[in-house]
Amino acid sequence: MARREYRVGVLGATGAVGTSILEVLGSRDFPAAEIVPFASERSAGKSIEVGDSLLKCRVPSPESIQGIEILISSAGGSVSAEWAPKFVEAGAVVIDNTSYWRMYDEVPLVVAGVNSEAAEHHRGIIANPNCTTMVMMMALAPIHRAAGLERLILSSYQAVSGTGQRAIEELRAQSAAILAGEEVAAPDVYPHQIAFNVLPQVESFKDGDDYTTEERKVMAESRKILGLDEQVGISATCARVPVVSGHSESLNIQTTEDLSPDDCRQLLAAAEGITVSDSPAEGIYPMAIDAAGIDEVLVGRIRRDPGHERCLNLWLVGDNLRKGAATNAVQVAELLAENGWLGNRA
């Protein structure tokens, strides 16, 4: 039997995440009858290499969006706010990478392998969590199922590629200037110099809030994905480090049931999408440079918090562009295709 194939659109195809989405669609051999890259006016007419083909970017318009069955969107939030409903109207299921739709009750927020079943009951839009949340969910979900999450304290070490190509250029340019002993140009992408520095700010502070929008996302999205009630305390501190790719996360996890480091290691080793990398005395632990380009989340430094008998410390690293964004979006598309969950299922 010939497998059913889909007309897949990628909105924001020329960006850092869009490029990863096109790669992952190819490398995972997604059943695509056609792949249509969409981009802004700026990239209109530009051609993108996808596998062996050279595909011309389209600008979304009432005409150009017709016939798309699955749209993976990774343009900005405002583009998504405007165009996601139009693509849905035109018959597509939209898998959206922006934060815009994530916290709407009727929009499933899905991490493939964690709450895949939530993808079934969509009304046209399915949201992909924030990259920091995504990396964390991969390790937290099995732990929560086995021992029950009671409390969670995160400190992140986030790469600049999460911000996009311009941030990578800014880090490189600043680093080069400093190494050459030259003056660093005024920062453009970040509020301060990122090269050889750490910024305790990822995204922005809104309306007098003392948490950043990134930290709020991580806390709220984790709760939604794992279905945690208000009793479970979550605290996030998100920092940007001078790393190109790969988010690192230091997690302190308190569970309701006892979970030994060894049991936790076994649990995570058996979980899908995770690679346990935990022989620290041999220098084996997760590192940002090892995460670049891989789909698994790396977990290590699993050990008991000496201050609490039901607390574990963990060190996680994931490629923020792959499992943190592109890979998960394609995995959600696979869920739709494999289970016949296209069309409004609510």
Add this chain to the structure above:
Amino acid sequence: MARREYRVGVLGATGAVGTSILEVLGSRDFPAAEIVPFASERSAGKSIEVGDSLLKCRVPSPESIQGIEILISSAGGSVSAEWAPKFVEAGAVVIDNTSYWRMYDEVPLVVAGVNSEAAEHHRGIIANPNCTTMVMMMALAPIHRAAGLERLILSSYQAVSGTGQRAIEELRAQSAAILAGEEVAAPDVYPHQIAFNVLPQVESFKDGDDYTTEERKVMAESRKILGLDEQVGISATCARVPVVSGHSESLNIQTTEDLSPDDCRQLLAAAEGITVSDSPAEGIYPMAIDAAGIDEVLVGRIRRDPGHERCLNLWLVGDNLRKGAATNAVQVAELLAENGWLGNRA
């Protein structure tokens, strides 16, 4: 009345911390009758600029150490193990920057301004805490006094200058190679590439321990300095980031008494040695690049952990070579001089 002046030795004078010690002795106008730099055979005969003078390095020997009244030592642990007692024997009080003597019961572990009084009852050796501990103590001590520490969870973002000059060179060389698209030479100082990477390992894993020696130091030294009993839980995760100077720390602090973020801010603003830098919406928060060369510890991002009513999150940054090492050592020397605490006081 002419002020009493002291013959001050600096052991490890050519290293990164040693250089800072010489700078700080000058900038704080320490009452030194003479400053004598000591270094290893390798630097024998080398001259060091101190203020307006050019001083010749001495190699420590039974003869060369005579007459030193205060020795600030920042050579390695094994050098300190051998030479600190000999300097004491020759009549000096030794303020030691290595980890070797810190946890001996009879050796005071002193953070000036935190537990200054502990410096009085020395038996010739006074230890300077680890730089990560030091930065943290500056903020924790006032909080502990006001509201009582109950639990502490630290994730650090540590600069390479803590490791020494060779680590700075390694970070620079690796960064330059990567920016030039060249292959990175096998790492020499760290177990893995540090440029554009994060290492969840600071120092080493000993005897099958799943915490590093650095993490153990931070936890044990904090307890000793603040006199915390075993009921107070402390957990540390120490990571190395590609930053030249300035340790950043993400702290989650649980107190026995309620302490609001505003009260905490006021408390810290009034504390000595701390600068509160906490207007995040205006981009004002502590950053590694702002800490380089200053003696104060910067504190910001002070906010309630949404998951616990008696928990606060804080972001700290301190210059690991200044308050983290050199400045505190000189401040301890000042305590000895001002209070007449030279000589064996136990």
